[in-house]
Amino acid sequence: MSARTTTAAASATDRKVVKPTPAELMEDTGTGLDYGTRPDRMGGDLTPIDRFYIRSHAPTPRLDAATWALSVEGNGVRGPIAYSYADLWNRFPLVSVVRTIECGGNRRVLFGEEVGHKFDGTQWGRGAIGTAEWTGVRLRDLLEPAGLTPGACEVMPEGLDEIKARRPVPLAKACADDTLVALAMNGEALPADHGFPARLVVSGWLGAASIKWLGRIEVSEDPLWVPWNTEDYVLIGPDFPADGPSRGPAITALPVASLVELPWPARLRPEPQMIRGRAFAGENRVASVQYRIDDGPWQDAPIVSPETPGAWVRWEFRWTPEPGEHTLRVRATDDQGNTQPDSTPWNELGYLQTSVLAHPVRVEPPLRTVTP
Ligand SMILES: Nc1nc2c(c(=O)[nH]1)N[C@H]1C(S)=C(S)[C@@H](COP(=O)(O)O)O[C@H]1N2
Ligand SMILES: [Mo]
Numbered sequence: 009m010s011a012r013t014t015t016a017a018a019s020a021t022d023r024k025v026v027k028p029t030p031a032e033l034m035e036d037t038g039t040g041l042d043y044g045t046r047p048d049r050m051g052g053d054l055t056p057i058d059r060f061y062i063r064s065h066a067p068t069p070r071l072d073a074a075t076w077a078l079s080v081e082g083n084g085v086r087g088p089i090a091y092s093y094a095d096l097w098n099r100f101p102l103v104s105v106v107r108t109i110e111c112g113g114n115r116r117v118l119f120g121e122e123v124g125h126k127f128d129g130t131q132w133g134r135g136a137i138g139t140a141e142w143t144g145v146r147l148r149d150l151l152e153p154a155g156l157t158p159g160a161c162e163v164m165p166e167g168l169d170e171i172k173a174r175r176p177v178p179l180a181k182a183c184a185d186d187t188l189v190a191l192a193m194n195g196e197a198l199p200a201d202h203g204f205p206a207r208l209v210v211s212g213w214l215g216a217a218s219i220k221w222l223g224r225i226e227v228s229e230d231p232l233w234v235p236w237n238t239e240d241y242v243l244i245g246p247d248f249p250a251d252g253p254s255r256g257p258a259i260t261a262l263p264v265a266s267l268v269e270l271p272w273p274a275r276l277r278p279e280p281q282m283i284r285g286r287a288f289a290g291e292n293r294v295a296s297v298q299y300r301i302d303d304g305p306w307q308d309a310p311i312v313s314p315e316t317p318g319a320w321v322r323w324e325f326r327w328t329p330e331p332g333e334h335t336l337r338v339r340a341t342d343d344q345g346n347t348q349p350d351s352t353p354w355n356e357l358g359y360l361q362t363s364v365l366a367h368p369v370r371v372e373p374p375l376r377t378v379t380p
Contacts, residue, residue, distance in 0.1 A: 044135025084160030084227030127358030
């Protein structure tokens with residue numbers, strides 16, 4: 009074996025994630041674990057698996073579906089129960105839903121630029137969001153055979169990765185129609201980086217609730233406190249009072265935000281073109297999207313995709329930009345009347361950036377036509 013092949017083989021096994029993460033499709037945040045989707049390569053209504061963002065706190069575990077099992081246990085069920093991979097595929101109705109997953113830390117770098125601070129944590133631009141068709145079994149169908157006790161109130165999935173990621177969800181959310189134990193993503197068995205053999209999909213909530221590589225589900229009659237609802241994925245700051253053992257309120261449903269499908273800064277030609285983007289409002293519906301160029305008026309950017317609860321919408325508008333430097337602003341409004349604000353409330357860990365972004369756009373001078 010040549011020295012070169014040895015190095016290639018070594019670096020291949022040292023990789024912490026499994027799928028390729030080419031720079032044409034994904035933004036490397038530098039942790040080796042976390043890759044965002046390039047905003048100008050988001051694909052169609054669904055994000056293709058080859059570019060779906062990855063957010064993992066530890067290397068992707070390689071799990072064998074043949075020996076894997078998922079247990080349901082805790083003082084909130086009458087007796088523990090365990091399912092094999094085949095049980096999940098064969099014993100329960102399979103459900104498919106299109107849902108968006110977004111990391112609570114998405115846009116952290118832009119939040120930092122807004123407030124003049126460098127937040128700790130994964131240095132996300134705008135790409136920690138993606139939408140897939142998830143196929144699997146309703147979580148409530150898996151809880152029911154274990155016999156929920158009348159006092160059961162919290163359901164805590166646990167991952168089989170090195171950190172045993174855990175994040176409780178209240179029973180009502182756990183039993184929602186669209187809270188799934190997903191086995192497939194966009195019609196393929198779940199890829200290793202996205203939680204094979206099975207992950208939770210908690211519609212409209214921060215990505216951290218959608219635990220990957222499920223191994224165990226605890227049902228509890230008591231509130232559960234774990235790092236992901238006491239010190240991480242909580243809002244810490246003067247606007248956010250501490251909550252029992254937690255340093256601040258735990259993030260649940262995500263607030264409305266939007267994305268322009270252009271690089272940052274964008275470079276455009278001075279010709280008629282369609283500007284496209286997405287908006288997502290967590291558990292709410294996106295009601296409208298508006299855009300503004302420089303100091304011009306706010307105008308409607310029509311929504312052009314089907315509206316699916318818990319999934320992003322796509323919007324677009326036509327623009328013939330003049331050469332020079334421009335600022336493009338977009339603001340989405342949800343069906344509860346919430347509009348993206350002008351500034352994001354300060355919180356120590358830089359979560360939930362939703363303020364209107366000033367997207368820099370440089371428009372090239374027109375091409376000179378060469379006359380003979
Ligand atoms: N077991 C486990 N589940 C996890 C995580 C993790 O590190 N370990 N990361 C969470 C976070 S913070 C997010 S944003 C989503 C990302 O899902 P994705 O990598 O499929 O995009 O997974 C969540 N589930
Ligand atoms: Mo996340």
